[in-house]
Amino acid sequence: MTSLLQVSGLRTRFHTPEGIVHAVNGISFHVNEGETVAVVGESGCGKSVSMMSLLGLIPTPPGEIVSGTAVFRGNDLFKKSEKELEDTRGREIAMIFQDPMTSLNPVLTVERQLIESLRVHLGFTKEQAQTRAVELLEQVGIPDAKRRVKDYPHQFSGGMRQRVMIAMSLSCAPSLLIADEPTTALDVTIQAQIVELVTRIRDSLHTAVIWITHDLGVVAGIADRVIVMYAGFIVEEANVDDLYDSPGHPYTVSLLAALPRVDRRRDQRLKSIPGAPPNMLIEPRGCPFAPRCEFALEKCRQKNPLLTQVGPNHTAACWVNPKTGALR
Amino acid sequence: MSDSTPLVEVKDLKKHFPVTRGIILQRKVGIVRAVDGVSFSIQRGETLGMVGESGCGKTTAGRTMLGLYPATSGSVTIDGEDILHARGKDQLAIRRKAQIIFQDPYASLNPRWSVNSIVSEPMRVHGLFASQKERAERAKDLLGLVGLSPHLLNRFPHEFSGGQRQRIGIARALASDPLFIVCDEPISALDVSIQAQVVNLLEKLQDQFGLTYLFVAHDLSMVRHICDRVAVMYLGIIVEVADRNELYEKPLHPYTQALLSAVPVPDPRKERERKRTILTGDVPSPINPPSGCRFHPRCPIAVERCKKETPEWREAAPGHWAACHLANG
Numbered sequence: 001m002t003s004l005l006q007v008s009g010l011r012t013r014f015h016t017p018e019g020i021v022h023a024v025n026g027i028s029f030h031v032n033e034g035e036t037v038a039v040v041g042e043s044g045c046g047k048s049v050s051m052m053s054l055l056g057l058i059p060t061p062p063g064e065i066v067s068g069t070a071v072f073r074g075n076d077l078f079k080k081s082e083k084e085l086e087d088t089r090g091r092e093i094a095m096i097f098q099d100p101m102t103s104l105n106p107v108l109t110v111e112r113q114l115i116e117s118l119r120v121h122l123g124f125t126k127e128q129a130q131t132r133a134v135e136l137l138e139q140v141g142i143p144d145a146k147r148r149v150k151d152y153p154h155q156f157s158g159g160m161r162q163r164v165m166i167a168m169s170l171s172c173a174p175s176l177l178i179a180d181e182p183t184t185a186l187d188v189t190i191q192a193q194i195v196e197l198v199t200r201i202r203d204s205l206h207t208a209v210i211w212i213t214h215d216l217g218v219v220a221g222i223a224d225r226v227i228v229m230y231a232g233f234i235v236e237e238a239n240v241d242d243l244y245d246s247p248g249h250p251y252t253v254s255l256l257a258a259l260p261r262v263d264r265r266r267d268q269r270l271k272s273i274p275g276a277p278p279n280m281l282i283e284p285r286g287c288p289f290a291p292r293c294e295f296a297l298e299k300c301r302q303k304n305p306l307l308t309q310v311g312p313n314h315t316a317a318c319w320v321n322p323k324t325g326a327l328r
Numbered sequence: 329m330s331d332s333t334p335l336v337e338v339k340d341l342k343k344h345f346p347v348t349r350g351i352i353l354q355r356k357v358g359i360v361r362a363v364d365g366v367s368f369s370i371q372r373g374e375t376l377g378m379v380g381e382s383g384c385g386k387t388t389a390g391r392t393m394l395g396l397y398p399a400t401s402g403s404v405t406i407d408g409e410d411i412l413h414a415r416g417k418d419q420l421a422i423r424r425k426a427q428i429i430f431q432d433p434y435a436s437l438n439p440r441w442s443v444n445s446i447v448s449e450p451m452r453v454h455g456l457f458a459s460q461k462e463r464a465e466r467a468k469d470l471l472g473l474v475g476l477s478p479h480l481l482n483r484f485p486h487e488f489s490g491g492q493r494q495r496i497g498i499a500r501a502l503a504s505d506p507l508f509i510v511c512d513e514p515i516s517a518l519d520v521s522i523q524a525q526v527v528n529l530l531e532k533l534q535d536q537f538g539l540t541y542l543f544v545a546h547d548l549s550m551v552r553h554i555c556d557r558v559a560v561m562y563l564g565i566i567v568e569v570a571d572r573n574e575l576y577e578k579p580l581h582p583y584t585q586a587l588l589s590a591v592p593v594p595d596p597r598k599e600r601e602r603k604r605t606i607l608t609g610d611v612p613s614p615i616n617p618p619s620g621c622r623f624h625p626r627c628p629i630a631v632e633r634c635k636k637e638t639p640e641w642r643e644a645a646p647g648h649w650a651a652c653h654l655a656n657g
Contacts, residue, residue: 042519157610187381187546189607192590196606214520217549217592221599240596258524260553262591263598265573269531270553272524276489292521 004176004208005031005054010068012046012053015061019281023049025232026067031176036202036209038223038240040216040255044277046232047212051178055093056085072176091121094169098181100161104153110137110164111149114171121172136167140197159190166197173205180212195222216259220244225313228252231278231288234307238314246323248316250293287318295320297327333408334369335540336393336508341366341402343385343392347615358615362388364564365402370508375534375541377555377572379548379587381611385564387431390510390544394426395419406508424454427501431513433493437485443496444481447471450503470499473536475529491522498529508540516547527554548591552576557647560584563622564614570648580644580655583623621653629654 012024024046031037039047052058054070054077070077072093080088089095097103105113114133118124124132130149137145140163153161162182169177179198183191199222202209211222219226219240226243228236228251236249247253257271275292278284287293290300299319307315308328321328342365347358363385370376378386391397393404395412404411411422427450430436437446447467448460457463468478474495485493494514501509511530515523527550533539545551551558551572558575560568560583568581579585586605593599607626612618618625624634631654639651 042521159610188548188590188592189381189587190610191592192604192606193608195592196604215592216520216594217599220594220596221592221602223596244594244596255520256594258521259594260549261593262549262552262576262588263593263595266553269528270524272528273521274525276491276522277519 002033003030004033004035004073006069006071007050007054008069008071010050010053010070011066012049012058012063013066014063016281020283021280022283023232023280024053027229027232027234029227029234029237031208031210033175034202034206034208036211036222036224038211038213038219038226039229040213040219040226041229042214042277044280045229047229048180050229051095051180051210051212055089055095055178056080056082057095087121090117090174091172092174093176093178094172094174095178095180096162096165096169096182098184100158100165101153103165104161106153109150109152110156114149114164114168117168117171132171136171137164139170139201140164140167141193142167158186159193162186162190162194163197166194166201170201170205170207174207176208176210177202178210178212181214182211183218184213184215191218198222216255228255231284232280233288233304233317235289235318236316237307238311238316242311242314246311248310248314248322249289249318250295250320250322251289252316253322254292254294295322295325299327332371335372335374335407336370336542337403337405338369338389338393339367339403341389341392341404342400343388343397344400361564361614361617363392364614364617366561366564366566368559368566368569370540370542372507372540373534373538374557375543375555377551377558378542378544378561379546379551379558380561381587382546383611383614384561385614386544386561387512389561390428390512390542393542394428394510395423396428420454424450424504425507426510427504427506427508428510428512429494429497429501429514432517433490433497434485434517436497437493439485442482442484443467443471446485446496447499447503450500454504456504467499467503470502471496473502473533474499475525489522490518491525494518494526495529498526498533502533502537506539508542510542510544512544513546514543515550516545523550530554548588560587563611563617565622565651567623567652568648568650570645570650574645574648578645578648580648580650581623581652582627582629582654584650586626586628621651 008028009026010024011026014021041047053065111133115129118129118132134145134149142148142163183194223240226240227234230251236252254273273292278288286301287304290296305317305319307317310316319327343363345360346356348354349357366389380386392399399412406426409422414422444464444467447470448463451457451463471478476495515526543555555572558572559566562583568584586607589605609626620636621634621639624630633653639653641651643649
């Protein structure tokens, strides 16, 4: 597999009246062609901010990309001019968001919005673009697409709106789709529809997908590889099977243990993680998870561990082996 | 559950909202049948789960049964007393026994009130303690019960995280010594690691005070974990009720089956093998619910009869009720 995107040492922070928010603290990862990578973490862990940094969608100020490179198909995204980046966004890298209502323009018909990117990026004529817009809506399973294309966003339900967003993001057949919690606001039945749709499209267009979520259930069904984030750091990275079989970071272990399962009888109380995620205004000394970690040792409070190999294609940032509780 | 009379009994509860058009005349042009004839009972110390997609009426049912919305018709008795028709002092006395925890811990606490005012308010309303000082002492105890430091009594809601705010909401619900609490999606706004904390707290309090819960939620995994029995709602009515393991292992209604099959499991191998019943389309409008069985337009096994006849509510196995023409049992 060839690497499509290679991010190294990405560091993003925000200058706020309260101080500097250390949102992303030097993360490195890659995405291969056609691969689905899930980025998992709780709110505020930096998963969305890191992806928006790549696409130049962080407002500066207050945001600031302090350091890092993001090589996409041989070119560093951070070195591109705004004009070049605009061309990459939408054509080669597309993004879908949690709330389609805020990312669609409420006063334009769906057709107008679909046509725009087709004309700007692919140079379609108006007629070509109109035909293509209907095809796209049909592809994402919107019934009666010919008529619906003339509707405004508010005339669609939440699930249908997300389909419109997906149609829009696919209009230029991007090689990378970044999906930022696309099903979080939806019911499970609609979530299943959207997951199935994205999987089908990914397989037919061979699109790589970065799926940002906090739902470890959805991840299990869709991802090839998983990146776990905590407090702006990547704390674990592994193939999906390895991550669930033998999680290498205490945070991942605790997250999985805190989840009730629909397919199992209850046997005991849930294992909750004590405390709350750290205040991002303070640059952490030591491991950011240490205050909540059941395995934490003195060393953990002193020095933040780097990602190290814990198995084939499996890295974790922890001094301790959570299986034994001893230092690695 | 030694006492066999249920603590909570809801009979044919309906809540209809008018749809109006025009600003001055407000012509009534339709009715949203948000809750359209719901009956269930909850035993003392039991947790009943109420699940369904958004818009199915589960939250409205929970609020209407406490009288937060005036009910269109039906009756609700809590501890033998009619909560919907009582007035004045009687109403206050019954309301003391039934409390609610809301979904959004940001919207359900007054930002201008200190934690002390918020948690003491139910005691003040119900005249539980003679002085403000005693109420503050009790509020401190309550904070301790929900896992917050009593020193936080004079802080304001914005100084707390989502999980902590939800704990304040729980302390407020406990302040009037209730028997019954409606938990209206109490964890859906919280992060995964905090959800387990709040759920464990609710269970601890239930054990400690013998509380009875109606747990309204859309997270079916959590409902299986926390609830003893589960009711499934669709478009304003209950389509199936059973004990949790019975419901999750032998669901009878095609809607319950589809709902359960849509829930992802944190196990990659299982996920790859799973066959999903993917429901087509969205929930229809409760303004004009479909004829016959309300689920028939989305039902994968619907037959001609389902379009015309409303299915009977029947007991397919002991304690397992479902409304479907085709459910075998």
